[in-house]
Amino acid sequence: MTDGALDVVIIGGGHNGLVAAAYLARAGRRVQVLERLDHVGGAAVSAHAFDGVDARLSRYSYLVSLLPQRIVTDLGARIRLSRRRISSYTPDPASGGATGLLIGPRPTFEAIGAGTDASGFSDFYRRCGLVTSRIWPTLLQPLRTRSEMRGNVLSGQDAETAAAWEALIDRPIGEAITAAVSNDLVRGVMATDALIGTFADLDDPSLIQNVCFLYHLIGGGTGDWDVPVPPPIRW
Numbered sequence: 457m458t459d460g461a462l463d464v465v466i467i468g469g470g471h472n473g474l475v476a477a478a479y480l481a482r483a484g485r486r487v488q489v490l491e492r493l494d495h496v497g498g499a500a501v502s503a504h505a506f507d508g509v510d511a512r513l514s515r516y517s518y519l520v521s522l523l524p525q526r527i528v529t530d531l532g533a534r535i536r537l538s539r540r541r542i543s544s545y546t547p548d549p550a551s552g553g554a555t556g557l558l559i560g561p562r563p564t565f566e567a568i569g570a571g572t573d574a575s576g577f578s579d580f581y582r583r584c585g586l587v588t589s590r591i592w593p594t595l596l597q598p599l600r601t602r603s604e605m606r607g608n609v610l611s612g613q614d615a616e617t618a619a620a621w622e623a624l625i626d627r628p629i630g631e632a633i634t635a636a637v638s639n640d641l642v643r644g645v646m647a648t649d650a651l652i653g654t655f656a657d658l659d660d661p662s663l664i665q666n667v668c669f670l671y672h673l674i675g676g677g678t679g680d681w682d683v684p685v686p687p688p689i690r691w
Contacts, residue, residue, distance in 0.1 A: 462486050470498020478531050522674065524596055546645050557641055570639035580636035580646070581673075583620040586613070588673050595674075629666045630658025649673065 464480050466473045469491030480487045495501065502512040528535055542560040547553035548568045558564045565574040590609045594600060600608065606625070610618055623632040633646045647658055650669035658665055 462488050464488070465490060468498065469493075469496030471500040473498070475527060475531065482530075522595070526596060544645060544648075546641060548641055550641075557645060559645065565639075565642070568639065568641055570637070570642050573637040573639050573642045576636045576638075577642060577646070580632065583616065584624060584673055586617045586620045587624050588670065591670075591674055624666060624670060625663075628659045628661070628663060629669050633658065 463485040464487045466477050466489045469489045473489055474496060477487045477489050499515055502514050505513045545556055545558045547556040555567045557568050565571050587609055609621055629650050633643055637643055649672035650658060650665040654664050654668045656665045
């Protein structure tokens with residue numbers, strides 16, 4: 457196939473490029489994907505990371521929760537996902553790591569002296585869900601402006617949803633985390649989703665930490681237990 461015969465050239469054969477190519481091809485377009493490596497898949501492929509060590513380590517795109525079922529169905533992708541029961545475990549420095557905070561079916565808030573934070577932690581993520589659950593269905597639609605998204609989230613909703621929008625979108629996320637729980641280790645676990653890779657802090661006026669936090673929550677984030685669990689790092 458020559459360049460003149462192509463409708464679209466996609467640079468990069470990662471998971472996003474492959475999905476785009478598949479949809480274009482289904483629409484009758486002539487597509488070519490260019491990949492510099494000898495394999496496709498990008499971040500969705502594991503690899504031998506260390507010479508001489510016969511182990512393949514994951515470098516998977518961890519935002520698998522952002523893969524809508526509609527795309528899987530449309531493309532006929534053969535994908536089987538397994539839900540993990542444990543979200544995280546954080547050793548407690550105060551005990552030298554002898555105890556820690558496990559977030560999962562049987563969370564261990566009491567073990568780190570933060571029993572009173574269990575309900576605040578749960579309620580925080582419940583309130584986050586008031587916003588994220590209404591943003592999620594729009595991800596396969598044309599990108600909306602901030603005001604359009606606000607109208608979509610708050611339409612027909614109550615004051616609690618409006619307050620959740622303000623906490624997640626308009627104000628530094630550190631304020632909401634600090635108000636929700638009092639234990640520093642618990643706050644740190646919650647803050648992780650806001651700070652990974654941002655080089656920001658929880659009170660950064662740019663709100664880049666809020667964008668990161670939403671990115672990590674938008675695909676869901678509740679488990680099959682009483683305490684909602686932040687996804688394994690999910691706008």
